[in-house]
Amino acid sequence: MEWTLEVIAVPVTDLDRAKAFYEDQCGFRADIDASFFGDTGRFVQLTPPGSRCSIVLESGMPDSPGQSRMVPGSLQGLQLCVTDIEAARAELVGRGVEVTPVLHVDASGWAEGRGEERWNSFLFFQDPDGNGWAVQEAPVPLAER
Template sequence: MEWTLEVVVVPVSDLDRAKAFYADRCGFRAEIDASFFEGVGRFVQLTPPGSRCSIVLESGMPDSPGQPRMAPGSLQGLQLCVTDIETARAELVGRGVEVTPVLHVSAFGWAEGRGEESWNSFLFFQDPDGNGWAVQEAPAPLTQR
């Protein structure tokens, strides 16, 4: 049996502001904007270009059993992968997203510029609530080479 990661809940304080950020600035495709029930709760589902995994922004949903709700801005370390980090950075900057320069991991911590290894080039940004994202350059899958 395959287990696929399809949805990640991103805790935000303002659904409309977050939806605008992810759709307009990050280029995610807005797929669903619906209420759970008439006048009770709402969820917004957006998907990064080329991804099967979406993010969901929601309000009014009860806590899941044994899983208290995360505070807005508390989700860190979400990672997107691209095949061209410079193009991805230029696209985000062009859409008004504040991003770090391209960085790589060195023997002394993070250093500016691309890494020598094909996996070692990153940039970072945050959404309006402070949820933290990494973008990593990763080689294209073998089926696309």
């Protein structure tokens, strides 16, 4: 049996503002924007370009059994992977997203610039609620070189 990660819930305060940020500024595709329970609930599902995993923004959904609702801005460490970190940074900046410079990890912590290892180049940004994203330049698999 395969277990695939397909959807991640991102807690936000304003669905329309968050949808605009992810769709217009991050370039995610809006797959679903639907109301439920009459008009008291709504969810928006968006997918990053080339990804099989989506995010969902929602309001009016009852808490899941045994789980409490996340606070907007509390989700940190979401990570997108790209093959060209500089091009990804330029695209986000061109769309108006505030991003860090390209950074890498060394013995003293985070340092500006690309890392020597092919996996060690990152940038970071936040959505309007403060949910934190990382973008990593992921190595191209050996089979694709």
